[in-house]
Amino acid sequence: MVKKKKKSQNLKAELKINNKTYSLPIYDSTAGEKVLDISKLHQESNYFTYDPGFSSTASCESKITFIDGNKGILKYRGYDVAELATKSDFIEVTNLLIYGDLPNKAQLNKYRKLIARHTLLHDQIVNFFQGFRRDAHPMAMMVGVMGALSSFYQDSLDINDPHQRQEATRRIIAKAATIGAMAYKYSIGQAFVSPKNNLNYAENFLHMCFSHSAEKYKISPVLAKAMDVIFILHADHEQNASTSTVRLAGSSGANPFACIAAGVASLWGPAHGGANQAALEMLEEIGDTKNIKKYISKAKDKEDKFKLMGFGHRVYKNYDPRAKILKQVCSKVLKHVGIKNDPILKLAIELEKIALKDNYFKEKKLYPNVDFYSGIILRAIGFPPEMFTVIFAIARTAGWTAQWTEMTEDPIQKIGRPRQLYTGKVKLKYGQNRSTKNTR
Numbered sequence: 330m331v332k333k334k335k336k337s338q339n340l341k342a343e344l345k346i347n348n349k350t351y352s353l354p355i356y357d358s359t360a361g362e363k364v365l366d367i368s369k370l371h372q373e374s375n376y377f378t379y380d381p382g383f384s385s386t387a388s389c390e391s392k393i394t395f396i397d398g399n400k401g402i403l404k405y406r407g408y409d410v411a412e413l414a415t416k417s418d419f420i421e422v423t424n425l426l427i428y429g430d431l432p433n434k435a436q437l438n439k440y441r442k443l444i445a446r447h448t449l450l451h452d453q454i455v456n457f458f459q460g461f462r463r464d465a466h467p468m469a470m471m472v473g474v475m476g477a478l479s480s481f482y483q484d485s486l487d488i489n490d491p492h493q494r495q496e497a498t499r500r501i502i503a504k505a506a507t508i509g510a511m512a513y514k515y516s517i518g519q520a521f522v523s524p525k526n527n528l529n530y531a532e533n534f535l536h537m538c539f540s541h542s543a544e545k546y547k548i549s550p551v552l553a554k555a556m557d558v559i560f561i562l563h564a565d566h567e568q569n570a571s572t573s574t575v576r577l578a579g580s581s582g583a584n585p586f587a588c589i590a591a592g593v594a595s596l597w598g599p600a601h602g603g604a605n606q607a608a609l610e611m612l613e614e615i616g617d618t619k620n621i622k623k624y625i626s627k628a629k630d631k632e633d634k635f636k637l638m639g640f641g642h643r644v645y646k647n648y649d650p651r652a653k654i655l656k657q658v659c660s661k662v663l664k665h666v667g668i669k670n671d672p673i674l675k676l677a678i679e680l681e682k683i684a685l686k687d688n689y690f691k692e693k694k695l696y697p698n699v700d701f702y703s704g705i706i707l708r709a710i711g712f713p714p715e716m717f718t719v720i721f722a723i724a725r726t727a728g729w730t731a732q733w734t735e736m737t738e739d740p741i742q743k744i745g746r747p748r749q750l751y752t753g754k755v756k757l758k759y760g761q762n763r764s765t766k767n768t769r
């Protein structure tokens with residue numbers, strides 16, 4: 330039974346075009362902005378709305394993640410992310426995101442065992458890695474192998490079968506860490522390490538990345554907890570670029586593994602998930618606090634493409650709550666691994682201080698985002714910058730699969746097919762308007 334959206338009490342919008350008035354229903358939210366329903370506007374007015382980058386567009390209705398960009402609030406299924414980061418763990422959070430409420434003890438124990446059972450990959454998948462150059466970016470391996478899973482798990486491709494949908498989400502979450510660890514091992518020329526299912530998700534990931542045949546990797550509870558918090562904080566974030574990519578891919582009926590591979594590809598961009606690698610590389614390039622002013626001016630210069638990586642956000646016009654938590658985790662991890670007065674952390678804190686006092690950043694409400702401090706932690710744990718976005722992708726499989734499930738189960742969902750403002754040429758005959766340039 331299609332649940333009718335709750336219309337706002339006696340609130341409606343009217344749009345007047347050429348003396349004709351169009352009435353647009355307004356729907357209520359439980360938190361955040363209300364929406365104007367423009368789905369019938371083109372049919373009635375023959376006009377499209379225009380919103381490149383979708384800054385003013387709600388692409389869907391969702392109950393999963395809420396962000397208040399002005400107040401710097403982030404909630405998964407109504408729970409504040411800071412509370413989940415301290416009291417929950419990543420696997421419980423994946424269950425919460427997908428099923429909508431916190432599992433009870435029996436459900437969670439059963440779910441943990443089911444996820445653990447899916448950590449292994451089909452042995453033939455090892456061959457996929459052999460096809461990559463050793464210096465391939467690990468995200469290239471994540472995209473390729475994630476998509477290839479569809480050829481190995483053909484009993485969880487039917488998106489209309491709830492059981493197969495559920496199996497696919499569990500396989501994707503469980504195997505993402507194994508694939509990420511294998512990509513790391515392959516890039517450093519070490520043998521793959523199998524998962525150990527008596528370890529929790531974060532411990533298992535560290536084990537698969539840092540154990541090797543010559544010596545046992547002793548898992549530090551401090552680093553495992555930091556890893557788990559990083560996974561929780563990166564798990565979901567409303568309709569960001571990669572999640573919207575997963576939803577759009579899923580709206581055509583593509584199989585879940587292909588949709589998540591599309592999400593991995595979108596996350597890779599430096600404006601999105603690739604920013605954690607870019608932010609650390611930027612800090613290393615700045616090198617010393619005396620160079621901060623020069624880079625701040627570059628970031629403010631409209632003619633210069635340089636942006637302060639790890640700063641700014643389409644939604645947050647306040648401090649990203651995840652960056653606040655990661656800044657605290659930073660100090661704890663650096664102390665634990667014995668890095669005193671880390672020059673990069675000192676530089677990051679000084680850069681943040683100077684930027685937040687600068688009118689350009691204050692007026693444009695640019696604050697540190699999730700990617701500003703995460704790289705410092707991951708580098709201290711032992712990861713190279715190329716692995717930072719892989720770790721982001723592993724965590725985000727929780728949100729991608731939850732959002733994909735919500736979309737697939739939404740009775741009104743249909744294929745996403747935006748339109749355009751066409752400003753190209755019309756009415757040309759073959760031969761007219763041929764290029765006169767001698768280069769192309």
Ligand code: SDX
Nearest residue numbers: 566569600601602604628636637638639640641642643693
């Ligand atoms: C993630 O969407 C999500 O939720 C993403 C994410 C998630 O969890 O999924 O939160 C993860 O992707 C975080 C963002 C990581 N990216 C970076 O740190 C890269 C650096 N940041 C910028 O590229 C930028 O801030 C974006 C891409 C994040 C947001 O771009 P928008 O939406 O264009 O930013 P905006 O409209 O708020 O920008 C307002 C102005 C613009 O200048 P004007 O056109 O008004 O003159 O601020 C400028 C921007 O050029 N600006 C910056 C800047 N970020 C925005 N100027 C210098 N340095 C920056 N970092």
